[in-house]
Amino acid sequence: MAITKEEVERVAHLARLHLSEQELVTMTSQLDTILSYVTKLNELDTVGVQPMTHAFSVSNAFREDHVLDSLVREEALANSPCQNGETFVVPKII
Amino acid sequence: MNPYELTIAQAKGQLIAGSLSSRELTQSCLDRIEAVDGKIKAFLVVNSEQALLQADAADKMRVHGEVANLCGIPLSIKDLLCTKGVATTCGSRMLEHFVPPYDATVVEKLKGQGAVILGKVAMDEFAMGSTSESCVFKVPENPWKPGYVSGGSSGGSAASVAALECPGSLGSDTGGSIRQPASLCGIVGIKPTYGLVSRYGLVAFASSLDQIGPLARDVTDSALMLNAISGYDPKDSTSVRRETPDYCTSLVDGLHGMRIGVPHEYFGEGLDPEVRAVVMHGIDVLREAGAEIIQVSLPRTDYCVAVYYLIATAEASSNLARYDGVSYGFRDQDARSLMEMYKETRSKGFGAEVKRRILIGTYALSAGYYDAYYKKASQVRTLILGDFNRAFEQCDVLISPVVPTPAWKIGEKADNPLAMYLSDVLTISANLAGIPGISVPGGFSRDGLPIGIQLQGPHFREDSLFKVAYNLERGLGLSPQRPKVT
Numbered sequence: 110m111a112i113t114k115e116e117v118e119r120v121a122h123l124a125r126l127h128l129s130e131q132e133l134v135t136m137t138s139q140l141d142t143i144l145s146y147v148t149k150l151n152e153l154d155t156v157g158v159q160p161m162t163h164a165f166s167v168s169n170a171f172r173e174d175h176v177l178d179s180l181v182r183e184e185a186l187a188n189s190p191c192q193n194g195e196t197f198v199v200p201k202i203i
Numbered sequence: 204m205n206p207y208e209l210t211i212a213q214a215k216g217q218l219i220a221g222s223l224s225s226r227e228l229t230q231s232c233l234d235r236i237e238a239v240d241g242k243i244k245a246f247l248v249v250n251s252e253q254a255l256l257q258a259d260a261a262d263k264m265r266v267h268g269e270v271a272n273l274c275g276i277p278l279s280i281k282d283l284l285c286t287k288g289v290a291t292t293c294g295s296r297m298l299e300h301f302v303p304p305y306d307a308t309v310v311e312k313l314k315g316q317g318a319v320i321l322g323k324v325a326m327d328e329f330a331m332g333s334t335s336e337s338c339v340f341k342v343p344e345n346p347w348k349p350g351y352v353s354g355g356s357s358g359g360s361a362a363s364v365a366a367l368e369c370p371g372s373l374g375s376d377t378g379g380s381i382r383q384p385a386s387l388c389g390i391v392g393i394k395p396t397y398g399l400v401s402r403y404g405l406v407a408f409a410s411s412l413d414q415i416g417p418l419a420r421d422v423t424d425s426a427l428m429l430n431a432i433s434g435y436d437p438k439d440s441t442s443v444r445r446e447t448p449d450y451c452t453s454l455v456d457g458l459h460g461m462r463i464g465v466p467h468e469y470f471g472e473g474l475d476p477e478v479r480a481v482v483m484h485g486i487d488v489l490r491e492a493g494a495e496i497i498q499v500s501l502p503r504t505d506y507c508v509a510v511y512y513l514i515a516t517a518e519a520s521s522n523l524a525r526y527d528g529v530s531y532g533f534r535d536q537d538a539r540s541l542m543e544m545y546k547e548t549r550s551k552g553f554g555a556e557v558k559r560r561i562l563i564g565t566y567a568l569s570a571g572y573y574d575a576y577y578k579k580a581s582q583v584r585t586l587i588l589g590d591f592n593r594a595f596e597q598c599d600v601l602i603s604p605v606v607p608t609p610a611w612k613i614g615e616k617a618d619n620p621l622a623m624y625l626s627d628v629l630t631i632s633a634n635l636a637g638i639p640g641i642s643v644p645g646g647f648s649r650d651g652l653p654i655g656i657q658l659q660g661p662h663f664r665e666d667s668l669f670k671v672a673y674n675l676e677r678g679l680g681l682s683p684q685r686p687k688v689t
Contacts, residue, residue, distance in 0.1 A: 117562065124520060124565040125527070126558055127546040136562060142621050143563060147509040150579050153586065160581030161588060163411055163441065164397040164637020165662055170440035184304040188531035197529050200541050 111144035112137065206231035208685075211276050211370045211424040218265060218275050225265070225275030229258035229319050232277045236321070236368045239688045242349065244341040245363040247282050248290060249322040261317040272431045274317035279363045279372040282323040283330055284415070285404040286310055289320075293406050294328040294338035297526050297533045297552035307404025308439065309373060309415055309432045316431055321369050324359030328554045329523065330380055330408045332356050333623050334613070337556045342613060345388060346686040347652055351610045354384030360418045361388040366688050371419040371428050375405060377412045378511055379605075379630025382642035385418050386605035386655025389644045389684070391425045391672070392418045396663045397637035398443035400429075401436030409518035410441075412511075412634040422643065422672045426450035429665065445663070453669040458492040461671065464499035464598030469629055475608040481646040481654040482604050488678035489602065489671065499594045499601065503587050504632060510587065511631040512624055513567050513580035519557075520564030526552060559620060588636045591661075600671045601659040604629055605642045609652035633659050641668045643675050647684075 114137045121128050121136075128136060182195070191198040206228045209217065217223035233251050240246050254277060261275035280286060283293045285303035287310075292298045306314065313320065328337040335358025336342050343358045345351040346366040353362040357374030361384030364372050374381045376394035385392025393416045400415045407413060417428035430451065435444045465486065470479060490496050528534035528548030535547035553561070567576035594601060606626060616623045633640035638659055645656035656675065660667045 112566070116566070120562050120566045120569060123569060124561045125524075125542075125545040125549050126553075126561065127550040128558075132555075132558075136559060139559060139620055140563060140566070143512065143624075144566070146621060147513055147576070147580075150506060150509050150513075150583055153503070153506065153583055155579060155582035155586070158582040158585050160578055161585040162581065164588070164635075165441075165443060170442075172437045180304055185530075187304065188301055190528060190532070190534035190536070199529055200539055200544050202541050 111141050207235040207367050210420050211427050225258040225261040229254050229277045232369050243362050243366045245324045245343045245359040246322045247325050254319050254321050257319040264317045271316040277319040277321045277369050279321050279324045279369045281326050281357050281360050281374045283406040294326045296339055308401035308436045312432055324363050327356035329557050330356040331556050331560055333626055345610050346688050352613050354387035356380040358384050361385055364390050364418050374418050375415050377408050378634050379627045381416045382605050382630050385642040387610040389653030390420055393425050393641040396639045398441055399433050401439040401442045403438035407522040409515040422676050426669050450669050453666040454673045458494035458674050461494045462598040463489050463494045463496050464601045466499050466501045468501050468504035469603035473607050477648045478604045478654050482656050485645050485656040492674040492678050499597055501590045503590050506583055507632040508628050510580045510583045513576050516560045516564030517567045517577050520561045584635050591636045595661045599667050603657045605655040605657040609648040639665050641672050643672045
C-alpha cells in the first residue's frame, strides 16, 4: 500500500475536505493506484539535478510603482456569499 | 453557404467587402446554436443580447474604417476565463454564481478588437479532466458521433467550433486541454509557449503549466486568433516581454530546409493503428513538401504522466485553497464553526475529480513527502526539458500523434482515473517543457471519428509550427469535411 485510509483522512483535513466513509474508501484505493504508479520516477537518477520551477525563466517581474484604479468595495463584496455592505461575514472565530 | 459555416478568414473577407455584416454573421451563429446545441451541449451561457450589441458596434467600427483582426467575428469562450458581468463557473458548483467584476486580459483584447462574445462553453470542472465529463452542468458531445466525448478539458470550445456554432473559441491547456479536444473533434488547436499569452483572469489550475490558446477550424484562423491574444501583459508576472510576430506571415507553401523530427517514443505500445497510419501519412506529406524527416529520441517520455500528475496536483491543491466560502463562490450556510464552514463548503462545492487531485497534491507537498514526490518530479521535469532541447538541436519541429486513440464513448473511462490520465501521455510533455504544440486534423478512423496530428516546436517558435501546420493542412487536402449535425 502506498497510502493508508488514515493517511488519506489526515491529508483530507490538511486540505479542508470532509470525506464520507464511502468516499474515503474509494479515494484511498484510487490514490493508492496513482501513488504506486508515480513511484516509477525512482527508476531515474536525479542526484545533482536542479528542480525546474518554471518552463521559461523570467527573473524578477517588476513594474512601475504607479497607483492604478482597483476594485471599489461594492464590487469586491458583490460575489460574497455573506457580507454586510462593509466586510465579509464568517462564523464566529473566537 | 450560411454565414455560420464561414471560417474567420472567409468571414473577414466578406465583412471587409461589405457583403456581410457582423450582425448577420452573429445572428446566423446564434440561430445555429439554437438549432443544434440541444444535442451538442457546448454552451453554458449564450449571450444573445450582448452579442448582437457587440456586433452592431463592430459594424459601426467598420464603417469608420476599422479593420482590426477579429472585428465583428463571433467567438465562444471557455468558462474559466473571466468575463465582466457574465457568470464564469469553471464547470463547478463552487463558482456557479460567480460573476467576475473584470475581464481576463485575453477577453479584453478580443473586445478591444471588436470581436463578438457569443457565450461561455462547457469544460471539465476546474479544467481537471480529459473528456469534459466532470463539468457539473452539462457534458458536451462529439459533433462527429453522438454519445462520444468531445475531449477535455476544453471540450465545449472544441465542440462549439466543430459543430459550426462559432468559427473560433478560446480554451486553455494545462496537459493537452486544447490539443486533445481539437484532435478528437477534427479542428485545429494550439497551445502557445508558456508566457506568450497573458493568463490574467484565467482561473488558475496549475500555474507553471496553464496556457491560453485558440481553437479554430483551420490553421489560418488559428494564426489570426493567436495574433489577437499574444503579447506581454504587466498584470501577469509570467508573461514574457518580447516582440510577437505576425503569425500569418508563416503561412507559406514549401518546407525546404526544414527538419522534422519523429520521436519514436510517441509511437509505442498503446497507439491505435489507425492513429499511427494517419500520422505516417502526414509525415509523407511533409516530406513531399520538401522537409527533411529525421528520427529523434525523447527518452523520458514514459515518465511524463507521473511527473505531470504530481506537479499539476500540487499546484492545484495550492491554487484551489482560495475556495473557502468567504469572499466569493459557494458557501455551506449551515456550518456553525469556521472549520466546519471551510470543510463543508469545499466538500459540497467540489466534485470527485477535483477532490482527488487536491488530495494527491496536498499529500505530495506535505511534510515528509515533499522531497520524494514534488521535488523528485521537478527534477525529472528538468531532464524532460533537456530531452526536448537536445531534440531541437537536430530538428525544427517534432511530429507525433496527439491522442493514442480516436474519441471514446461517454462514460467509458469515467471510473478509472489512472486510465484517463494515461490518455494524456502524448500532450503533457509540452506543458512540462513549456514549449508550443498544435493539433492539426490528419484524417478519420473507419468509424468516422477525427484523428489529429501534433507538431511541437522550441520555445516561442509558433511561427515554425504554423508553417509546418499550414503545409500539412494543404498537403493532406482534406476538403472541408463537416459533421452532420442537424
